[in-house]
Amino acid sequence: MGIIKTRDLIYEYIRRDEEGNVEGITRALDDINLDVKQGDFVAILGHNGSGKSTLAKHINAILYPTEGTVWVDGMDTAREEHLWEIRQKAGMVFQNPDNQIIGQVVEEDVGFGPENLGVPTKEIWERVEESLKAVGMYEFRKHSPNKLSGGQKQRVSIAGVIAMHPKCIVLDEPTAMLDPNGRKEVIRAARALNDVEEITIILITHYMEEIIYANKVFVMDKGRIAMEGAPKEIFSHVEKLKALRLDVPQVTLLAHELKKSGLSVPDGILTCEELIEALKL
Amino acid sequence: MSLILDHVSYLYEAGTAMEYTALRDVCLKISKGEFIGLIGHTGSGKSTLVQHLNGLLKPVSGNVYFNGADIHDSDYNKKELRSKVGLVFQYPEHQLFEADVFSDVCFGPKNLGLDKKETELRAYAALKQVGLEDEYFYQSPFDLSGGQKRRVAIAGVLAMQPEVLVLDEPTAGLDPKGRDEILDRIAKLRDETGMTVILVSHSMEDVARYVDRIIVMNKGQIMFDDKPREVFRHYRELEAVGLAAPQITYIMQALKKKGLDVDTDITSVEEAKEAILKALKRNGGAV
Amino acid sequence: MEEQSEEADSLAIWAGCRVGAGSGPVGNEENMLREITLGQYYQTDSVIHRMDPRVKLVTTVCYIISLFIVDNIAGYVIAGVFLALVIRLSRVPVKYMIRGMKSIVFLLIIAAGFNLFLTPGETIATFWKLKITREGIRLALFMAIRLVFLLMGSSVMTLTTTPNNLTDGMEKLLGPLKHLKVPVHEIAMMMSIALRFIPILLEETDKIMKAQIARGADFESGNLIKKAKSLVPLLVPLFISAFRRANDLAMAMEARCYRGGEHRTKMKPLIYKKRDGIAYGVVLIYLVLCVAVGKILL
Structure with missing residues (x-):
């Protein structure tokens, strides 16, 4: 079994009006089956409200399935006795960098997780150092988080998770509030962890250029998995992606348009070099 | 209509150890009907710049002129200026506060001292302009989706019938479709009304399709100010400052x-x- | 902006929050916030800075008590000398401290004034209907000295201790109260989170204010009721945002396995060093001296 596995996962919540009367039931996740292997880089793509964040919160046992099961490293997330172990194994980075940093100094924030786990003081310091180095934020360890850029804050958040020695990190739209430089920083950090530390990465996003490095992509819509495959396969369905409120990189779109005009260009072109190759120039 | 920044400089925390120059000798002329993209990464000074356009910030040195008048003259009516130069901040949904969408949009015109009828007419027109359906008018703004909230917030400024509309990162946090919808809507609005529109963004790709002039900010200075294609010719220089064509x-x-x-x-x-x-x-x- | 110098420690958050600073229509409020420099952490390296926060807390409390024990000139001289020595050791420039005191001058005048004019006793001079008495002068003088010493004394503590250090110290000192079901850890955690979020919320206040001013809102003119009403467009979004942040933060803390104070270890545990013992000794001697001089000798 993989590090993260879900079977027939359904999540429903009850909508209530202002007086608290039941208005109806919303099915936020519908029949999700995932199997993520240790060391994978998985991207989950979807427009706002597609259910991707709800799915992410199941992996960290912040939400529990209404029906079906989620296993993290073989542990059923619905079983309370595993709660803390699951949260340690599957760390989570959230969207808003300001709302997840607890410490007033970078190093203290990174130490927060290990402190909660009851790690001895000396080891906390070692973990903090190695984690900050892993995301390239060691020189900022004495800084106040308020003085960092968005990308740097998110890297601190990632370090805070790494310090708990997880097997898997779920990044829930970590770049949605960042500028392009910040986005690159965060994605680079996530890729490095995946490559070097072999930590499983689950990246939730709606930026298409960020999923290019994933080995598997799931596209979500209305709580269901609408598409899955390697980035190349996903990007070869330009029209379908557009129907799902997503877009593709300009080069992919251009290749797609050229193909429609009769040129022999393969589907799912991801880079400029591939396009030139395809045009046989 | 013309908006002129004449050698404008601005410092944050002036006189302290934290002093930081946000704008350095910026000169700029914005004319009626222009569609401008203001590009720069975080900390480039673009947000500081737009806050000078409606007098929210006062230059440390230099002057800002709207229709020929210095907006920081002691007898200048700033309130009127702010209705003429409408500024919509980033994450505008963070400023919604009324119990329903319609009342929230009425806030601006009401502050201008307009009567009830005129206020409501303007609010209605503004909500139509941003393409929000009638069924949402009496809902709480907090129950809307991200894209809808953003429309309401833009309508809140439009209802003051500004001559210039400045939008600070109007697409931040929206998904690709939501982003296109908002930008298409703004472009349409500009075509219909002939309003001057300034889009502040850190994405060249987003604005390139729409605007006819791009101003690139870097370290508090204007780096390029030209037609998009002319600006993109300098793609290597753009890259050097962390932007990309x-x-x-x-x-x-x-x-x-x-x-x-x-x-x-x-x-x-x-x-x-x-x-x-x-x-x-x-x-x-x-x- | 990000490349602040190395000295940027936690407390720099106060100065660090860039509240839109300076001129502009919302400038006044911010300046007011900035004026309150009383007790802002002053970054430098000194014996006092390195001292255990518990020592500093206890000393401050003892010092305040001592100010109420002594009741004569000699006692105040001792208290003054002690304070001067501590300030000297802390390496906080006296100028910096005095600047911080400016904000309390008004309070000082009122307090002294009341004592000066309203103390019954032997009349020395009369202005209009107000009488100045010998006892009044004495009381006003002592009151002023007491107040100044008190504020300076406690600001030495905050000037030399980062807030999170201070909360740590408080948590540890009040630790025994846990047995009385006082949620000491939770209170300390709340304080440090509040400190972390104050600059963020200040910045947000500034943003919302500006956004509403751009929609023609007026926060300045009008009578009190009108002014209070004009705050609604500011407070509603601010509260909504604060609640959202609180919600997010709670989730983020849970995701990082936070479950209260039990089983928690400390990254920076408080351990008494030799200098802390010495400091306690000095404080004890000072207290004895105060009692002796203030109560017995004279």
Whole structure:
């Protein structure tokens, strides 16, 4: 079994009006089956409200399935006795960098997780150092988080998770509030962890250029998995992606348009070099 | 209508150890009906710049003129200026506060001292302009989706009937479709009303399709101020300051280098397609 | 902006929050916030800075008590000398401290004034209907000295201790109260989170204010009721945002396995060093001296 596995996962919540009367039931996740292997880089793509964040919160046992099961490293997330172990194994980075940093100094924030786990003081310091180095934020360890850029804050958040020695990190739209430089920083950090530390990465996003490095992509819509495959396969369905409120990189779109005009260009072109190759120039 | 920034400089925390120059000797003229993209990364000074346009910030040195009058003259009516130069902040949904959408949009015109009827007419027109359906008018703004909230917030400024509309990162946090919808809507609005629109963004790709002038900010100074295609010609310099031209610029440059005779100033995918097809035909390529 | 110098420690958050600073229509409020420099952490390296926060807390409390024990000139001289020595050791420039005191001058005048004019006793001079008495002068003088010493004394503590250090110290000192079901850890955690979020919320206040001013809102003119009403467009979004942040933060803390104070270890545990013992000794001697001089000798 993989590090993260879900079977027939359904999540429903009850909508209530202002007086608290039941208005109806919303099915936020519908029949999700995932199997993520240790060391994978998985991207989950979807427009706002597609259910991707709800799915992410199941992996960290912040939400529990209404029906079906989620296993993290073989542990059923619905079983309370595993709660803390699951949260340690599957760390989570959230969207808003300001709302997840607890410490007033970078190093203290990174130490927060290990402190909660009851790690001895000396080891906390070692973990903090190695984690900050892993995301390239060691020189900022004495800084106040308020003085960092968005990308740097998110890297601190990632370090805070790494310090708990997880097997898997779920990044829930970590770049949605960042500028392009910040986005690159965060994605680079996530890729490095995946490559070097072999930590499983689950990246939730709606930026298409960020999923290019994933080995598997799931596209979500209305709580269901609408598409899955390697980035190349996903990007070869330009029209379908557009129907799902997503877009593709300009080069992919251009290749797609050229193909429609009769040129022999393969589907799912991801880079400029591939396009030139395809045009046989 | 004209808006002029004359040698404007601005410092944060002036006189303390934290002093930090946000704008350095910025000169700028914005004329009626222009559609401008103001680009720069975080900390480039673009947000500080737009706050000078409606007098929220006062330059440490230099002057700002609206229709020929210095907006920091002691007898200048700033309130009127703010209705003429409408500024919509980033994450505008964070400023919604009324119990329902319609009342929230009424807030601006009401502050202008308009009577109830005029206020409501304007609010209604503004909500129509941003394309929000009637069924949402009496809902709580907090129950709307991200894209809808943003429309309501823009309508809240439009209802003051500004001559200039400044939007600070109007698409931040929206998904690609939501982003396109908002930008399309703004472009349409500008076509219909002839309003001057300034889009503040850190994405060249987003604004390139719409605007006819791009102002690039870097370290508190204007780096480029020209037509999009002219600005993108400097793609290497843009890269050096952490910005990038649209991907299409890179594709066209690469194709040109490979010997395909295409125009490298192209800014949209559609144009690129046409150009490539034409060039291939000229080369006698297989079409 | 990000490349602040190395000295940027936690407390720099106060100065660090860039509240839109300076001029502009919302400038006044911010300046007011900035004026309150009383007790802002002053970054430098000194014996006092390195001292255990518990020592500093206890000393401050003892010092305040001592100010109420002594009741004569000699006692105040001792208290003054002690304070001067501590300030000297802390390496906080006296100028910096005095600047911080400016904000309490008004309070000082009022307090002294009341004592000066309203103390019954032997009349020395009369202005209009107000009488100045000998006892009044004495009381006003002592009151002023007491107040100044008190504020300076406690600001030495905050000037030399980062807030999170201070909360740590408080948590540890009040630790025994846990047995009385006082949620000491939770209170300390709340304080440090509040400190972390104050600059963020200040910045947000500034943003919302500006956004509403751009929609024609007026926060300045009008009578009190009108002014209070004009705050609604500011407070509603601010509260909504604060609640959202609180919600997010709670989730983020849970995701990082936070479950209260039990089983928690400390990254920076408080351990008494030799200098802390010495400091306690000095404080004890000072207290004895105060009692002796203030109560017995004279």
